[in-house]
Amino acid sequence: MTPIQSRARCVTVAGAVLGLLMSVTALAQDAHYTTRQFGNRAWLLGGAFVGNPNDISAVYYNPGALALLDAPELELTGSVYEYTHVNVKDGQGQGRGLSDSNVDVLPSLIAGSLRFGFLGKSRMAYSLLTRQGFAYSLQSRGTRLGTDLAGVQGLDLLSTNVRLDQTVSEFWTGLSWAYPVTEHLGLGLTPFIASRHHELRFQTLAQGSGSAGQQLLATLGRDLEFDHVRVLLKVGASYQRGPWAVGLAVTTPSVALWGRGSVGYERAVQSQGLDTNAPAPVFNYQEDLPAHFRNSWSAALGVSRSFGESTAVYASLEGYARVTTVTLVDAEPIVPRGTTESLDGDYAFALKPLLNGALGVEQALGDRVRVYLSGHTDFSALDQTPGTNALLGGWDLYHVASGIHFVLGRSRFTLGGDLAWGGKQTSRFSESLQQLGLSSSMRTQDVRFFQATLLVGASFSFKDTRSTSGKGAVEEVPKADAP
Numbered sequence: 001m002t003p004i005q006s007r008a009r010c011v012t013v014a015g016a017v018l019g020l021l022m023s024v025t026a027l028a029q030d031a032h033y034t035t036r037q038f039g040n041r042a043w044l045l046g047g048a049f050v051g052n053p054n055d056i057s058a059v060y061y062n063p064g065a066l067a068l069l070d071a072p073e074l075e076l077t078g079s080v081y082e083y084t085h086v087n088v089k090d091g092q093g094q095g096r097g098l099s100d101s102n103v104d105v106l107p108s109l110i111a112g113s114l115r116f117g118f119l120g121k122s123r124m125a126y127s128l129l130t131r132q133g134f135a136y137s138l139q140s141r142g143t144r145l146g147t148d149l150a151g152v153q154g155l156d157l158l159s160t161n162v163r164l165d166q167t168v169s170e171f172w173t174g175l176s177w178a179y180p181v182t183e184h185l186g187l188g189l190t191p192f193i194a195s196r197h198h199e200l201r202f203q204t205l206a207q208g209s210g211s212a213g214q215q216l217l218a219t220l221g222r223d224l225e226f227d228h229v230r231v232l233l234k235v236g237a238s239y240q241r242g243p244w245a246v247g248l249a250v251t252t253p254s255v256a257l258w259g260r261g262s263v264g265y266e267r268a269v270q271s272q273g274l275d276t277n278a279p280a281p282v283f284n285y286q287e288d289l290p291a292h293f294r295n296s297w298s299a300a301l302g303v304s305r306s307f308g309e310s311t312a313v314y315a316s317l318e319g320y321a322r323v324t325t326v327t328l329v330d331a332e333p334i335v336p337r338g339t340t341e342s343l344d345g346d347y348a349f350a351l352k353p354l355l356n357g358a359l360g361v362e363q364a365l366g367d368r369v370r371v372y373l374s375g376h377t378d379f380s381a382l383d384q385t386p387g388t389n390a391l392l393g394g395w396d397l398y399h400v401a402s403g404i405h406f407v408l409g410r411s412r413f414t415l416g417g418d419l420a421w422g423g424k425q426t427s428r429f430s431e432s433l434q435q436l437g438l439s440s441s442m443r444t445q446d447v448r449f450f451q452a453t454l455l456v457g458a459s460f461s462f463k464d465t466r467s468t469s470g471k472g473a474v475e476e477v478p479k480a481d482a483p
Contacts, residue, residue, distance in 0.1 A: 030132070030168055031382035031391045033298075033320060034356050034399075038109040038129045040414035040457035044403045045360030046376035048314035050302025052238060052245030055459065056111045059127040059176040059190050062249045062302070065238035066123050067178035067186030069113075108457075123188075125176040131194065132170040152274055154210040164202040171195050174234075184241040190234045194254065196293055198328075200224040200347070200390055214273035219266065224347050224390060226261025226291035226329050230254035243306045251298040259291035261329040263345045280336035282343065290330045296351060297321040310364040314374075316357065323351035325385050347390040350383040360401075368407040375400050378420065395449055397422040403455065411460050418453040 037043040039057025049061040058065040111127040143159045171194070178188030201223040208216035236249035264285045269278035302316035331345040360374030378397035382389075403416015 031351065031380045031394065032378050032397065033318075033354075033381065034358075034376060034378045035397070035420070035451075036108060036130070036132070037418075038127075039111075040412075040455065040459060041362075041372070041405055043108075043418060043453075043455045043457075044372035044374060044401050044405065044414065044416045045314050045362065046358040046374035046399060046401055048302060048304075048316045048358035048360040048374060048376065050236075050249050050300045050316040050318075051247040051304040051314065052240050052302075056113065056125060056127075057109065058178075058188075058236075058238075059111050059125050059174060060109070060129060060234070061300075062236035062238050062247045063176045063178055063188030063190045063234055064186040064236035064249075065178075065240075065247060066125055066176055066188050067121075067180040068184075068238060068240055069123065108455075121180055123176075123178045125178075127172075127174045127176065127190070129172050129174075130170075131172045132168050132196075135167040136165070152208070152216070154212060154214050154274060155208045155216065156210055158206065158208040158216075160207075161205045162203070165199070166201075167197070167199040169197045184239055186238045186240075188236055192232050192234065193257075194230050194232060194295075196228045196230075198224070198226055198228075198293075198390070208274075210273065212273060214271070216269075216271045216274055218269045221264070221266045222345075222388075223264040224261070224329065225263075226259060226293075228259035228261075228291050228293040229257045230293065230295075231257060232295060245304045247300075247302045249300045249302075251295070251300075253297055254294045256292065256294065259293065261289050261291035262287040263289070263329050263331045263347070265334055265343060265345050280339045280341065282334060282336045284334045284343075284345065286331050286345065292326050292328060292330075293349075294323060294326060296323045296353075312362040314358075314360045314362070317355060318357075319355045320351070320353060320381060322353045322383075323349075323381075325350040325383075327387075328390055344387055346387050348385040348387045349389060349391040350385050351381040351391075352383040354379050354381050370405045371403070372405065372416065373400075373402045378422075395422045397449065397451075411458055414455060414457040414459075416455045418451075418455070420451040420453075421449060423448040 034047055037047045038060045039049070039053070039055060041055060042049050042053070042057045042061065047061065049057060051062075051065075052068075053061050053065050055069070056066075058069065109127065109129045111125060111129075114124040114126060116124065141159075141161045143157070145157055147156055148154070172192040174190040174192040176188060176190040178186055180186050201221075203221040204219065206216070206218045208214075232254040233252045234249060235252075236247060238245065238247040262285070265282055266284070267279065267282040269281075271278060298318055298320045300316055300318035302314070304312055304314045306312040325348050328347045328349060334343040334345050335341065336343070356377045356379055358374065358376035360372060362370055362372055364370050376399050378399055380394050380396055382391055382394040397420050399418055399420045401416060401418040403414060405412060405414045407413075
């Protein structure tokens with residue numbers, strides 16, 4: 001038995017919960033591409049917008065469609081309220097589940113047209129979107145009484161405190177340009193600057209004692225923090241004629257502009273009267289290290305078909321290429337003083353190729369109201385890495401969205417919701433423990449994820465409604481977006 005494995009026996013309870021938390025905390029976004037949509041109608045149609053977005057959200061879904069918009073506009077996906085619930089069966093031991101719920105209020109998209117005389121037939125637009133944004137904090141505390149707890153002879157009282165905090169935020173800022181090649185064909189591109197902030201921290205504390213005065217105190221902690229800035233490009237083409245629209249959009253891999261980060265590793269075991277064969281203490285902090293991150297190639301194909309003035313159907317598929325293993329922060333190996341043991345303080349991530357799809361229906365109820373129903377997949381791109389993986393969301397999710405888009409005064413408003421759920425058996429629990437030198441009797445665990453999103457948004461059109469007949473101004477009656 002190695003020194004770490006021997007020490008592990010006295011902190012198995014804490015380590016087990018820690019390993020499990022590491023495997024489920026970031027289900028929602030860190031290895032998913034389509035958890036969040038960008039634009040009011042885009043949320044309600046599940047992002048099935050590549051063929052003909054028909055609003056300013058074209059800056060993200062297909063810049064080519066921007067050239068075919070009837071009028072410039074400003075869109076605010078004003079408030080996105082997300083309720084998330086994660087439940088892990090037997091997460092704190094047999095018959096004791098581990099769960100976490102939280103509510104986040106997130107901005108999704110602010111975008112608008114730019115009007116300059118020198119543009120001619122070209123169109124320009126700006127956009128700011130929250131590509132990812134979530135934070136979790138999970139804590140588990142407990143006290144156990146028994147005999148030879150965690151396999152340590154003489155240990156009859158064991159208290160554990162495990163906490164994990166994770167925060168990921170990523171914002172994209174873009175400037176779009178589009179040109180109508182013909183009346184029916186538009187080409188466009190959007191260069192985005194993406195800034196990402198990622199934090200991952202966990203701490204384990206175990207305290208135990210025996211009837212003969214034995215004492216145990218063990219701590220284990222790791223943390224990661226980095227900021228990264230990169231640039232990427234979306235290129236799109238949209239062909240719209242009659243009731244049909246077809247679109248293609250390609251996203252390039254990102255090019256790094258700047259990245260710095262830090263890592264920390266600490267470990268200490270103190271015992272009295274217990275044979276734990278404790279490993280050497282470690283207190284290592286490395287700052288101002290080079291940080292890396294990148295996204296993959298992706299290609300999206302979309303089609304839409306309108307039926308008269310009242311109904312439209314949208315569908316899209318998007319495929320994503322593989323991202324090979326990347327070390328997020330370049331940390332030096334950690335060698336505890338007075339030993340030959342070498343600890344790896346690096347964190348890595350890798351993404352596998354996958355395909356997501358979306359299907360949505362838009363139905364008019366008169367000139368001022370339209371209703372929506374859609375569904376889309378949100379499969380996980382998480383891939384295995386040789387070292388500690390900082391991306392943890394390994395569960396395939398399914399979304400259903402519905403809502404209304406209506407005219408009030410001279411503006412358009414959107415009210416709707418999105419439900420997402422998923423679940424899977426995972427072995428990452430035992431894999432995480434092995435990385436920490438621990439062992440577990442449970443090989444797989446059942447994880448269930450649920451998220452409910454409430455959307456409130458608005459669009460403001462700047463279309464010139466003055467008559468050109470010379471008889472003065474004539475105010476048009478605003479209508480909901482036509483298919």
